Amino acid sequence: MLVLGIETSCDETAAAVVDEAGTIRSSVVSSQVDVHARYGGVVPELASRAHLALLPPVVGDALHGAGLGAEPGRAPVDVVAATVGPGLVGALLVGSSLAKGLAMAWEVPFVGVNHLEGHCFAALLDHLELRWPVVVVLVSGGHTMLLAMDGPGRYRLLGQTLDDAAGEAFDKVARFLGLGYPGGPAIERTAKAGDPTAFAFPRALLDQGFDLSFSGLKTAVVRAVRARPDASDADVAASFQQAVVDVLVAKGLRAAEAVGASGICLAGGVAANGALRAAFADACAAKGLALAVPSRAMCTDNAAMVAAAGAWQLTHLGPSPLDQPAEPGAGLPLERVLARA
Ligand code: ATP
Ligand code: MG
Ligand code: FE
Numbered sequence: 001m002l003v004l005g006i007e008t009s010c011d012e013t014a015a016a017v018v019d020e021a022g023t024i025r026s027s028v029v030s031s032q033v034d035v036h037a038r039y040g041g042v043v044p045e046l047a048s049r050a051h052l053a054l055l056p057p058v059v060g061d062a063l064h065g066a067g068l069g070a071e072p073g074r075a076p077v078d079v080v081a082a083t084v085g086p087g088l089v090g091a092l093l094v095g096s097s098l099a100k101g102l103a104m105a106w107e108v109p110f111v112g113v114n115h116l117e118g119h120c121f122a123a124l125l126d127h128l129e130l131r132w133p134v135v136v137v138l139v140s141g142g143h144t145m146l147l148a149m150d151g152p153g154r155y156r157l158l159g160q161t162l163d164d165a166a167g168e169a170f171d172k173v174a175r176f177l178g179l180g181y182p183g184g185p186a187i188e189r190t191a192k193a194g195d196p197t198a199f200a201f202p203r204a205l206l207d208q209g210f211d212l213s214f215s216g217l218k219t220a221v222v223r224a225v226r227a228r229p230d231a232s233d234a235d236v237a238a239s240f241q242q243a244v245v246d247v248l249v250a251k252g253l254r255a256a257e258a259v260g261a262s263g264i265c266l267a268g269g270v271a272a273n274g275a276l277r278a279a280f281a282d283a284c285a286a287k288g289l290a291l292a293v294p295s296r297a298m299c300t301d302n303a304a305m306v307a308a309a310g311a312w313q314l315t316h317l318g319p320s321p322l323d324q325p326a327e328p329g330a331g332l333p334l335e336r337v338l339a340r341a
Contacts, residue, residue, distance in 0.1 A: 002066070003314075004077040004102070005307025006059065008095030009087025009115045010141065011035070011042045012300070013054040015062035017077065018307035020315075022125050026065030027304040029297070030054050037181050041171070048090035055098055062303070075106035081310020084112035084320075085327030086142065092326035100322050109319035111310040115301075116143060117153075121312070122305035123265035124152065127292035131262040134292070135255045137248055139276075140268030141167035141182075146210045146251060148259040152312045158255050159210025166244055166270045169214040173221050173240050177233050187237045188273055194238030198231070199224050201243040203250075210255055217243055244270075245279045252280065256289055263290025272299040 002025070007014040016027040032050045036042045063069070068076035082099030085092055096112060103110035120136050135158070136147040144161040164172070167184055174183025179190055201220050204213040221240050225231060252264050264284055270276065277293055284291040298305060 001079065001311060002077040003307040003311045004059070004062065004080045005303040005310055006055070006080070006082040006095045006099045007118070007301055007303040007306045008051045008055060008091050009083045010091060010301060011047050012302070013051050013058050014301060014303035015059040016303035016307050017062055017066035017068065018304050018311060020311050022308055024125070024304045026062045027302055028058050028061045028065065029302050030058050033182065040175055040181050044088045044090055047088055048094055051091055051094040055094060059098070075108050077108065079109045079111060079310060079314050081111040081113050081307055083115045083118060083306050084324055085115065085329065087115055087328055089326055089328040092328060096326055104322065109314055110322060111314050112320040112324040113306045113309045113313065118305040118309045119267040120147070120149065120265070121309040122294040122298040123267050123292045125294065125298060125304065125308055130290065130292060133259055133261050134263045134265050135252060135259060135261045136265045136267055137252045138267045139166040139248060139270035141165060141171065143268070144212055146255045148255070148261065149265065153316060159212065159251070161212045161214060163213050163215035164218060166214060166248065167268070169218050169244065170270065172218050176222055177236060179233065184270060184273060187241055188275070190233050191238035191241045191275070194232065194234030196238040196242035198235035199239035201239055203243055203247050206247055206250055210251060212247060212251060214244070241275055245276050248276060249279050249283050253283055253287060261289070263292060265292040267294065267299070269300040272296040
């Protein structure tokens with residue numbers, strides 16, 4: 001089975017071909033960073049328009065890269081999967097509408113994928129040997145969740161952020177420091193030359209439960225910089241990054257212990273962060289836990305993860321209706337993904 005995956009939930013225009021074994025035959029990601037950088041964040045209407053222009057060639061490149069041609073009367077793939085939410089509604093509509101159109105034209109099934117479930121599958125692509133349950137630390141631009149995963153498609157929400165997502169905190173602090181957009185990579189670069197103990201930033205809810213909070217940390221950074229305008233960006237970035245890492249590692253380990261997990265999966269854009277990856281590697285090694293970390297390119301938005309989730313979904317839950325709406329809201333992961341627990 002060959003799956004064409006399409007991802008347009010935010011500001012990455014992506015298409016990929018993945019087979020049923022989870023082997024990535026091609027993965028093309030066209031970032032819109034240049035479109036949005038001068039506004040300091042993603043402008044939804046510009047994102048929709050950019051997807052509209054970029055998606056057809058990106059899909060063409062993904063098919064071509066997988067050695068698939070568009071022969072008349074013959075479908076190049078067996079299923080077309082696209083992200084249907086959560087995300088920007090206009091952006092979601094561009095990707096899911098093209099996916100439905102291709103599925104209709106090729107007479108193959110369409111599968112609407114939850115973007116967050118896609119992020120979870122990114123960790124599985126290279127780590128199919130995991131013993132369940134595992135804890136997924138899902139840290140992205142719009143979400144921060146601790147999930148117990150009892151197998152593909154089986155999730156229990158243990159806790160989530162009460163305010164900002166981890167990636168959002170990186171983006172806001174980077175913007176405040178004038179480091180540019182997107183903030184995560186900029187903070188990571190700047191932090192390399194800094195002292196992570198220079199500032200004692202708060203670690204909210206560190207010893208309590210599985211929920212998280214990052215808005216107080218962001219405010220603490222702003223206050224600290226205003227109080228010490230001479231402080232180096234590197235020290236501020238390193239201390240901020242360390243606070244985020246400490247909280248995520250502590251919570252991830254506590255969750256793993258609570259559910260008797262064999263290991264931890266990292267997922268989402270913030271999982272591309274080198275300090276976070278290194279801290280989880282040390283902590284999991286010390287506790288005898290397995291650690292599944294996607295390659296950096298599979299942490300941030302891509303369509304291979306959508307195709308992989310789509311393959312599983314088609315096999316286990318069947319195709320989605322062609323009138324499947326785009327579901328931008330944050331309610332979708334709770335209703336759709338987590339109801340399968
Ligand atoms: P969601 O998946 O919640 O809908 P999204 O798709 O916009 O949101 P992702 O693409 O998964 O989010 O991740 C983007 C986020 O990851 C941004 O906030 C970005 O700053 C952050 N990020 C990317 N690389 C790094 C890094 N190296 N260090 C820290 N954060 C990073
Ligand atoms: Mg993005
Ligand atoms: Fe994402």
